[in-house]
Structure formats: structure tokens, C-alpha cells
Amino acid sequence: xxxxxxxxxxxxxxxxxxxxxxxxxxxxxxxxxxxxxxxxxxxxxxxxxxxxxxxxxxxxxxxxxxxxxxxxxxxxxxxxxxxxxxxxxxxxxxxxxxxxxxxxxxxxxxxxxxxxxxxxxxxxxxxxxxxxxxxxxxxxxxxxxxxxxxxxxxxxxxxxxxxxxxxxxxxxxxxxxxxxxxxxxxxxxxxxxxxxxxxxxxxxxxxxxxxxxxxxxxxxxxxxxxxxxxxxxxxxxxxxxxxxxxxxxxxxxxxxxxxxxxxxxxxxxxxxxxxxxxxxxxxxxxxxxxxxxxxxxxxxxxxxxxxxxxxxxxxxxxxxxxxxxxxxxxxxxxxxxxxxxxxxxxxxxxxxxxxxxxxxxxxxxxxxxxxxxxxxxxxxxxxxxxxxxxxxxxxxxxxxxxxxxxxxxxxxxxxxxxxxxxxxxxxxxxxxxxxxxxxxxxxxxxxxxxxxxxxxxxxxxxxxxxxxxxxxxxxxxxxxxxxxxxxxxxxxxxxxxxxxxxxxxxxxxxxxxxxxxxxxxx
Amino acid sequence: xxxxxxxxxxxxxxxxxxxxxxxxxxxxxxxxxxxxxxxxxxxxxxxxxxxxxxxxxxxxxxxxxxxxxxxxxxxxxxxxxxxxxxxxxxxxxxxxxxxxxxxxxxxxxxxxxxxxxxxxxxxxxxxxxxxxxxxxxxxxxxxxxxxxxxxxxxxxxxxxxxxxxxxxxxxxxxxxxxxxxxxxxxxxxxxxxxxxxxxxxxxxxxxxxxxxxxxxxxxxxxxxxxxxxxxxxxxxxxxxxxxxxxxxxxxxxxxxxxxxxxxxxxxxxxxxxxxxxxxxxxxxxxxxxxxxxxxxxxxxxxxxxxxxxxxxx
Numbered sequence: 001x002x003x004x005x006x007x008x009x010x011x012x013x014x015x016x017x018x019x020x021x022x023x024x025x026x027x028x029x030x031x032x033x034x035x036x037x038x039x040x041x042x043x044x045x046x047x048x049x050x051x052x053x054x055x056x057x058x059x060x061x062x063x064x065x066x067x068x069x070x071x072x073x074x075x076x077x078x079x080x081x082x083x084x085x086x087x088x089x090x091x092x093x094x095x096x097x098x099x100x101x102x103x104x105x106x107x108x109x110x111x112x113x114x115x116x117x118x119x120x121x122x123x124x125x126x127x128x129x130x131x132x133x134x135x136x137x138x139x140x141x142x143x144x145x146x147x148x149x150x151x152x153x154x155x156x157x158x159x160x161x162x163x164x165x166x167x168x169x170x171x172x173x174x175x176x177x178x179x180x181x182x183x184x185x186x187x188x189x190x191x192x193x194x195x196x197x198x199x200x201x202x203x204x205x206x207x208x209x210x211x212x213x214x215x216x217x218x219x220x221x222x223x224x225x226x227x228x229x230x231x232x233x234x235x236x237x238x239x240x241x242x243x244x245x246x247x248x249x250x251x252x253x254x255x256x257x258x259x260x261x262x263x264x265x266x267x268x269x270x271x272x273x274x275x276x277x278x279x280x281x282x283x284x285x286x287x288x289x290x291x292x293x294x295x296x297x298x299x300x301x302x303x304x305x306x307x308x309x310x311x312x313x314x315x316x317x318x319x320x321x322x323x324x325x326x327x328x329x330x331x332x333x334x335x336x337x338x339x340x341x342x343x344x345x346x347x348x349x350x351x352x353x354x355x356x357x358x359x360x361x362x363x364x365x366x367x368x369x370x371x372x373x374x375x376x377x378x379x380x381x382x383x384x385x386x387x388x389x390x391x392x393x394x395x396x397x398x399x400x401x402x403x404x405x406x407x408x409x410x411x412x413x414x415x416x417x418x419x420x421x422x423x424x425x426x427x428x429x430x431x432x433x434x435x436x437x438x439x440x441x442x443x444x445x446x447x448x449x450x451x452x453x454x455x456x457x458x459x460x461x462x463x464x465x466x467x468x469x470x471x472x473x474x475x476x477x478x479x480x481x482x483x484x485x486x487x488x489x490x491x492x493x494x495x496x497x498x499x500x501x502x503x504x505x506x507x508x509x510x511x512x513x514x515x516x517x518x519x520x521x522x
Numbered sequence: 523x524x525x526x527x528x529x530x531x532x533x534x535x536x537x538x539x540x541x542x543x544x545x546x547x548x549x550x551x552x553x554x555x556x557x558x559x560x561x562x563x564x565x566x567x568x569x570x571x572x573x574x575x576x577x578x579x580x581x582x583x584x585x586x587x588x589x590x591x592x593x594x595x596x597x598x599x600x601x602x603x604x605x606x607x608x609x610x611x612x613x614x615x616x617x618x619x620x621x622x623x624x625x626x627x628x629x630x631x632x633x634x635x636x637x638x639x640x641x642x643x644x645x646x647x648x649x650x651x652x653x654x655x656x657x658x659x660x661x662x663x664x665x666x667x668x669x670x671x672x673x674x675x676x677x678x679x680x681x682x683x684x685x686x687x688x689x690x691x692x693x694x695x696x697x698x699x700x701x702x703x704x705x706x707x708x709x710x711x712x713x714x715x716x717x718x719x720x721x722x723x724x725x726x727x728x729x730x731x732x733x734x735x736x737x738x739x740x741x742x743x744x745x746x747x748x749x750x751x752x753x754x755x756x757x758x759x760x761x762x763x764x765x766x767x768x769x770x771x772x773x774x775x776x777x778x779x780x781x782x783x784x785x786x787x788x789x790x791x792x793x794x795x796x797x798x799x800x801x802x803x804x805x806x807x808x809x810x811x812x813x814x815x816x817x818x819x820x821x822x823x824x825x826x827x828x829x830x831x832x833x834x835x
Contacts, residue, residue: 034794036604037560044562118564158564174572176606194615195605196794197689197786233687233784234793241674242686242784371797397553400799404555407567428564436564446566 025520026227027504029250030239034232035199038188039176041116044158046425053217053514054201054228055096056162056182059087059106060154061218062511064275066331066430068154069218071210072101072163072183074136082145082466089136092208095165096187103138107131108169110153110161115173117159119433122463123152147466148433155434156217156511157427185209185223185516199230201515214508214517216275221516224506228515243268243499249520250500252513255373256314262499272319273496275509276425277328280309280377280491281437283420283448288411290364290390291418295357297486301342302350303388304381306492312376313423313494320494326435326479328426328493332468338479343489350388363393364418369402377421377491406447420448425496427511431471432462432478437488450487527820534816541812545805546590550583554799556603577603590805600802602795609806613788619689620787622699623779624772626707631714632765638715639722639761640749646727654719661716666775670709670782677705687784706783710775714768721764725757732756758829766822770815 031050037043040052061071070076074090093101107130114120128141140149153161163183171177180188186201193199209220231248233239236255242248244265254262262270282300290296310320323329324339368378382392402420410416429435439445440455455478462474500507503521557573574580593600599609642654678686684705690698729735730753738752777789788807795803827833
């Protein structure tokens, strides 16, 4: 009898197993690249940020309008002198290992983040003390006022201040973490992670979402999917074919050349990620001739125009926007001040400035990365700059070579460079503090090494600014100063396209795709 | 024979050492910096230098080399800069698809190409011969990725018979494993069928006029026996050479095919590692491939004797 019951139990288990499996919803996605590094504080790689948004949570987050909203924080109190902030965490927040999220965890996480992130480092200069008052409450005391404590803690991109358990957050900031425990809506399955093949996340059943509807990176992050699988498909055509066949459900970063193919396909939804727009950027090397002279750099403003670059890189005007501003058009800090008469391809004016700079016609080295979306931008730059009187030596190389060569300070004719073209997503260029390209602190800045105390002072003023009008005024002043200094030239913005199957619903357009709120009908 | 094999195996040691030195130096001379790649676009020189120190890339090249060799002797290929996993573990996790694809390809190619080549030689100058040779030219000329996309379009998108991409491990079910292997295998086989068929035709044609073939026919042997027993066996040495070289040369084809069909094999790992300048992974893969090359050459030499007993070692 006992054996019979046992057999029946086995049969029942087998019989019910398929139906349980079918009840599971799995979303298969092909992201912009394969996940290689798992520590979002250690690297600024975009794919690692996406990974971070699935498994970790943040104290604050930006909503769809770009406004800062509490996320893990239930409430916060600001002292009248704006020097003391008391944060109270939401009740019931848990780490994936079951332990409660504490104030000490958050303090350790902020410390590790601010040791790595440039904005975090700037904020650390304002912070006098961080103390845990209880399990759920902690206080940050500032040395002087800044309007960026909350927006810093809500920083949406490299590097995002994700919260981690204290034991993990105490890892040396220069070393990668080896344990991936968050308090976010999904749990990382390290046992199923196969680099170059598949990355798996499963729903965190004990995740406590906020009550508000999702908005950008803020609001309720309800994980409806049981399982999210990122498949590493390097070939975009293969990824799109798999999407058309229903083998996968979502493709991030559809190349603009393939948009027509998807538009004509029933069963596929193509969408523009307007929040995640990108800006094409030209960077001159301030160390060497001719761009060590401001007049030669200013000639770039007149030699170039945005539309030619956008046509070459994107093509379809539905997917780009001419935007004469350092900050993404449509955001609070976008402004045309100081840039109205620039970027019009006025070759005569560019030639005059070039002559004033004393340019001797020596070749300038323009790097062309042949394996990125930007491949068509350097030939446009070459043509426009030559019209303006530059002698351009365009050198083709792969992106990784360009990345390494960009760090070389030697003269262009000795293996260095003069001009570099790349693209930054909006989260990386939100304001003068976040925009690493705008750092004009000489050797401490990014490759290109601009040096200007005027811009640095304005950036410091921006760090101290507490109201939006104040910040807008400083940004305008920066743009007027940039006209002279030219840390970099914004060459227009373009929108990233994504595609998913029609049985998928609920994608939230934000600065990152977190996979919360997404439902899939089987 | 045993002495010959031992001698050949011992001769691989200097080859491997030379390859190791060559690869190590070449990678260090090649442009690109793994630390800059890891650090990301917003990193300054200070942050990149810190990563270089952590990875040991700030050490002199000879120090880095001897450290690597020291670990290699202990069977340790090092740790991938990017995946933070041991390279041995990384390669082991990616080897099955590559072996499966390579074996399936070469098996399919031999099964189709050898009879096709023999048939072309037998029907020398006829429409069949011209068709086989025409196919060979086409097989050589059309790039692997074009064949791949064409097959995906017809068999996966239009006819919906086979999956577009992906790989299923044999341990997860033979049916799924075979189903997902069909298109990549056919894609990769096309060039090899062309190569082997052409070589088979030429070799068989060369021996068709020999006395022993005429004698066999005069003795009344059926044509099938004449062709496959007498002619093909005597024509086999160059065919085996081509097949051996083909197996060794599969590496290049596997890289493209694995990318088109999204197969997580060593080919794709190679591309990823090169693009990311993941030195430990690239070094280990190239060493592994050179060893495979040496052993395939040895195996080909040994197989010669089966077809031609006059060969002595």
C-alpha cells in the first residue's frame, strides 16, 4: 500500500510538473552587450548598470520627469540650514539572503560608491559625518550646503549608488565584489550565469515595492515576471531574426538600419527610448597643436554642424534631434544660451579663427572606430574640417584601440591623437557635475585634458546650488565659457530604439531598463 | 611506430614554448588596453592606472611572462580579466558546442564530399562533373555568414522548421541538441564539402588511369568496387591531408558560424576575448588551438599508413 501511494505521488508530481513550468513566465532578452563584470560600483559599463537595476535598489531615484523621488527611503527630514538630513528607510526591506536592510548597510554602500564615483567623490567633500541612529534611520551632516545630495543618491548612471549589505559594501573599492546580494526586485542566479551565453534573474518574492505607480526609475517596481534571461547574441541580425520567430521577447538597441524590417513585421512593437537619448560628442585634445590653442578649438564650433553627423550616424530624422545645448534637449538644464550662432558650418569664419590660431597645416589625427555606431561620423568630420582648412589624417582602428589610444598624451604624430568621436547616453551627461567630459581640471580630467579654472569654478558653484533657477543660470554661464574653452562639441542627439513582441507589456521608459512592471502573456 | 609518436609528442614542447612566447609578446605589442576597456568611458587616467595595477599590467613584460609561465606549468591558465573566472573553467564551459559543431561539420562534409568527388571523377567531363565542380566553386566563394543568413531565412523564418539561434547541451536532450545543430553544421559544411569534393575528384582522376585500376576492371570487378576500393584507397593520402587541414582550419569558420547562430562556443569566446583584450583568455585559447593543430597533424600522419602500407615511420 505504502509503495502504491509512493508511486501515485510520483505520478502526480510528474503530471503536475509541466503545468507548473508553464505557469512560469520567462522573458528572454538580448541586451546591448554581454554581461561580463558584475560589480556596478567598480565599473561604469552600461550593461552592469542594467544588471544593478535588477538586483539592487537605490535610496532615491529619478522619475519620468527627471525629478528626484524617494525609493528605499520612506521619508527624509532636512534641517532649516540644509546641513543635516535624516533618512528613514521603508519598513520591511529585505536583502535577497533574508536579512533586513539596515541604516548601517546604506552608510557602507554610500561610502564605497563615493570612493569610486566622481560625483560621489565631490559629494564626499561636502559630507562631514554619516551616522546610523537606529536600524532604519541614519543622518548625514554636511560641512556646507549642496543641492546635490539627494540627486547624487539618485544618480541614474555610471556609477549608480546601489545599496548592498554592509559585509559586501565594505569590500575594498578597488576590488570587485564577489557576492551579489541586493534588495531589488530580482535575484541574480550566479549558478546559472554563463558568460557569453546566458544571465538569469528570478523574481524576489519578498520584494517590497513602493505603492506609487512606476515612473522612470522611481515608483513601484513590481516584478511580474518569474524569470528574466539575458541571452548573449552578438550578431544583431540573428537577434532580430530570433525576435521575429518568437525565440526571444525583447531586443535592446535595435540598429537604425534594421528599423524598417521591424516596422513591417506584425507581432513586433518597435519603440523609441526617448528618455535614453544619446549625444554625439567630438573631443579635441587640448595638449597638442593645433587644439592647445583656444582659437583652433573655437574653429570647430563654426566648421561643424549637427545635421550632417546625425544624418550619417542615424539617417532617419524620426530618431534624432538637432540640439544646440550641452545638455539633452527636453530636460530642465537644456539651454541654447551661448550656442545660438554656432554649429552652422560657416567655413569662412572657421578659416579665419584657424588663421588667428597660427595653424601651420600640420595633419591633425582624427580617430575612427570602425566597429561602433559612430563609424560614419569621422568621415563627416573630416569633410567639414577640411573645408574649414584643417589637414585631417583620419586613422581607422577598432574601438578598444581607440579607447586605449585616447589615454596617450604623446603628440599626434608620435602615436597620440587630436580628435576623438564618441556617443554618451543622457544619464551620463545630465548636468555639469555628472558630465565627465566637462571636467576641466587638467590631468585629473578625462582624456583630452582640458584645463580651465573658470569652468571648474562654475562646476563647484553648481555643486553648491540648491534651486533649479540657480542651476539653470550656472549652466548658461558654463555654456558661455565653453564657447571659449571648448572641452567638447555636442553634435546632436539620437534616440535608442528597442523592440519587443506584442505579448509583452508594461515596459517603463527610463534611463535604464529594470524589467519591473513587465508582463508577458504565454 | 611508438618511438615515432613519442618523438612527435616531444617535438610539440618547443613548438608550444615558441607559440607561448610569440602570443604573449604579440598581445603586449598590439594596441588596446584591457584596463581602459574595463574602466569604461568616464574613467580618468588615475582610475585606469589603478586597474592596471590590480591586473598586474604595470609590471615589466618579462615579469608578467614568467608569472604566467609559472602558473601555466602548474596547469593554471590564469584568471580572465573580465569574467573573474579561471580561464580553464571558462574554456571548459565553452568547449562542448565547438567540438560538437566541428565534429558534425567534418563528418557531414566527408559523407557528402567523398562520394560526390568520386562521382565527379567517374563522370569526368559530363554535366554531373560540371555541376559538382560548379558547386565547389560556389562553396568556396560564398562567405560563411551569407550561407548562414540564407539558411536562416529559408529554414527558420520562411519554413519555420528549425530554430534561428542558440545551442542546447547534449545533456539537456539529444533531440534539441541535434535540432539546433542542423543549420550551423550545414552552413559550415558547405565550404568543406567544396574543398574535399574537389580534392577527391582530382586525386581519383589521377589514379583512374593507373594499371591496377585497369587490371581490376579487366578482372571483371564491378565499377563500385573499382572506384571505392581500388581508386579511392590509392587516392586517399591527399584527401586525408585536406580533411586534416580542414579540421585544423575549422577554427576560423567556427568563429563566424558561432556568431551567426549565437552558439556559446570557444570561437565566440575568442572573438569576445580579442575585442576586450582579455590577455589570459586569448593566450590560453591560442595555446590550446596550437596543440590541437599539432595533434591533428600527427593523427593525419598516422592515418596515412592505413591507406598506404609502404609508408614507414
